[in-house]
Amino acid sequence: MSVPLESPRLASSGIATTPAGPDPQQVVADMLEAYPTKVGRKRTKHVRVNDPTAIPQIEANTRTVPGIITQRGCCYAGCKGVVLGPIVDIVHIVHGPIGCSFYAWMSRRNLAKPPEGTQNFLSYCFSTDLQENEIIFGGEKKLRAAVKEAYDLFHPKAIAIFSTCPVGLIGDDVHAVAREMKAELGVNVFGFSCEGYKGVSQSAGHHIANNGLFKNVVGSGEDKAAETPFTINILGEYNIGGDAFEIERVLDRCGIKLIATFSGNVTYDDIAGAHNANLNVVMCHRSINYMAGMMETTYGIPWIKVNFIGAEAMAKSLRKIARYFDDAELSARVEAVIADEMAAIQATRDEIRSRCEGKVAMLYVGGSRAHHYQELFRDIGMSTVSAGFEFAHRDDYEGRAVLESIKVDADSRNIEELDVEADPERYRPRKTREELEAMREDGVEVGEYEGMMADMPPGTLVIDDISHHELQKMIEAYKPAVVCSGIKDKYVVEKMGVPCKQLHNYDYGGPYAGFKGAVNFYREIDRMVNSAVWRLLHAPWERHPQLRAHFVAP
Numbered sequence: 001m002s003v004p005l006e007s008p009r010l011a012s013s014g015i016a017t018t019p020a021g022p023d024p025q026q027v028v029a030d031m032l033e034a035y036p037t038k039v040g041r042k043r044t045k046h047v048r049v050n051d052p053t054a055i056p057q058i059e060a061n062t063r064t065v066p067g068i069i070t071q072r073g074c075c076y077a078g079c080k081g082v083v084l085g086p087i088v089d090i091v092h093i094v095h096g097p098i099g100c101s102f103y104a105w106m107s108r109r110n111l112a113k114p115p116e117g118t119q120n121f122l123s124y125c126f127s128t129d130l131q132e133n134e135i136i137f138g139g140e141k142k143l144r145a146a147v148k149e150a151y152d153l154f155h156p157k158a159i160a161i162f163s164t165c166p167v168g169l170i171g172d173d174v175h176a177v178a179r180e181m182k183a184e185l186g187v188n189v190f191g192f193s194c195e196g197y198k199g200v201s202q203s204a205g206h207h208i209a210n211n212g213l214f215k216n217v218v219g220s221g222e223d224k225a226a227e228t229p230f231t232i233n234i235l236g237e238y239n240i241g242g243d244a245f246e247i248e249r250v251l252d253r254c255g256i257k258l259i260a261t262f263s264g265n266v267t268y269d270d271i272a273g274a275h276n277a278n279l280n281v282v283m284c285h286r287s288i289n290y291m292a293g294m295m296e297t298t299y300g301i302p303w304i305k306v307n308f309i310g311a312e313a314m315a316k317s318l319r320k321i322a323r324y325f326d327d328a329e330l331s332a333r334v335e336a337v338i339a340d341e342m343a344a345i346q347a348t349r350d351e352i353r354s355r356c357e358g359k360v361a362m363l364y365v366g367g368s369r370a371h372h373y374q375e376l377f378r379d380i381g382m383s384t385v386s387a388g389f390e391f392a393h394r395d396d397y398e399g400r401a402v403l404e405s406i407k408v409d410a411d412s413r414n415i416e417e418l419d420v421e422a423d424p425e426r427y428r429p430r431k432t433r434e435e436l437e438a439m440r441e442d443g444v445e446v447g448e449y450e451g452m453m454a455d456m457p458p459g460t461l462v463i464d465d466i467s468h469h470e471l472q473k474m475i476e477a478y479k480p481a482v483v484c485s486g487i488k489d490k491y492v493v494e495k496m497g498v499p500c501k502q503l504h505n506y507d508y509g510g511p512y513a514g515f516k517g518a519v520n521f522y523r524e525i526d527r528m529v530n531s532a533v534w535r536l537l538h539a540p541w542e543r544h545p546q547l548r549a550h551f552v553a554p
């Protein structure tokens with residue numbers, strides 16, 4: 001049995017210990033047993049029994065073993081689908097075969113309510129529709145024509161071009177075409193070499209997107225003085241299911257002005273003027289930490305890590321922002337908003353907590369949500385026995401302190417690291433060294449992320465890039481009340497009689513951020529974990545074992 005040890009960071013949450021359950025070491029051994037020796041050896045390094053007081057090293061951001069079925073996406077998905085795609089008034093042209101566009105069309109549920117008069121291309125699908133002819137003779141001509149056609153039809157502020165796998169293979173120079181068309185049309189046109197095969201997952205695409213957005217858009221707007229000093233950008237919030245709407249509602253109430261959200265419910269001009277903000281708050285560290293670092297070096301804007309998922313986490317993050325601005329009036333307003341919002345959700349939260357308390361969840365999602373959503377479960381007394389990211393790096397698991405020791409391999413060397421320096425005119429440090437030091441003493445670290453493992457109780461299992469086989473074994477061992485994952489394994493989970501909540505697109509729900517979002521999530525989870533329907537579900541092979549298929553490793 002696991003030893004229920006206290007986790008000091010979690011003591012205040014009321015769930016500081018691991019609930020009694022199977023021996024995690026034994027679960028790991030059983031889970032990896034079926035693999036061929038070499039695969040087993042590799043996967044062992046991606047699975048860790050957590051100890052928040054002595055965080056173990058985990059293998060992450062390395063190639064997936066072919067054939068073991070994981071949830072990862074590709075570099076193009078990370079660049080176009082995740083970071084750039086949600087910017088509403090850029091025409092996003094996918095240079096490639098039509099499938100790359102069609103299957104990425106509107107499936108991420110990044111919503112937007114752009115201001116009156118703003119163009120909104122989110123519901124469009126632009127593609128050069130490469131055919132055999134271009135694969136043989138080159139696709140630059142067709143790309144040029146597509147950019148021109150999009151310009152003639154819409155006259156957008158900017159056009160972005162995204163390269164898919166074949167474009168890299170045939171060697172089309174999308175950057176040369178972009179430069180040429182920018183000169184010809186007089187609007188910003190820029191390209192991304194985000195071919196799907198680059199790197200080991202969509203994470204490579206995030207980095208490429210950050211670089212391109214920083215070079216081509218951020219800071220290209222005017223210097224503007226805001227009517228309040230409390231101005232922020234949110235980095236790594238993509239407005240899935242309307243999360244950014246709720247976050248902005250709460251920030252508004254507090255008197256904190258949002259300049260730009262990278263990239264949800266946001267326009268080209270918002271991002272171009274993002275250098276005017278006095279603070280960057282980082283939600284999804286994985287997809288956008290590069291931008292936070294570059295903006296700090298170039299413009300002197302510090303960043304802090306926040307989590308707007310979960311009512312308690314939201315309150316904590318608002319206090320962190322208020323502490324940064326260090327203004328008595330702002331702090332008082334933030335406290336009043338927190339008190340008011342908490343009071344409004346308390347009765348529902350208590351009622352749902354009484355039905356959910358003690359139940360366990362498993363979260364295997366992307367590169368940040370498997371961490372953030374643990375807070376939402378904690379709000380209603382549920383604990384996370386196991387969590388993992390698909391494509392996060394060691395720093396997202398173990399904290400940024402390990403950054404220096406991360407090995408650079410051939411795959412990561414492929415992705416450009418921009419060399420940025422302080423802007424000679426616009427660099428303006430927002431805080432003095434002494435002010436930053438005082439914040440640190442108050443427990444608010446600037447430019448820090450301690451990672452997921454520090455926030456998980458001892459004895460919990462952390463699994464990087466989980467496979468279908470491993471997921472099945474985990475469900476058999478822990479029999480969780482709910483699994484949070486994505487469409488690739490939703491039905492694997494549900495066929496085992498366990499409800500699965502998609503945390504990528506939220507199924508059809510959301511928002512889940514902020515206070516009102518938290519209530520939506522409590523209700524959804526209550527419905528799922530307390531529904532009798534799952535107990536009635538039996539797979540045919542439970543009654544007829546001859547139907548069970550087996551894969552036997554050679």
Ligand code: CFM
Pocket residue numbers: 078082108202236238240284285286287365366367368369370503504505
């Ligand atoms: Fe960041 Fe995301 Fe995520 Fe992500 Fe994604 Fe996403 Fe995600 Mo799906 S940017 S890492 S690449 S929080 S699309 S909005 S849900 S895997 S956990």
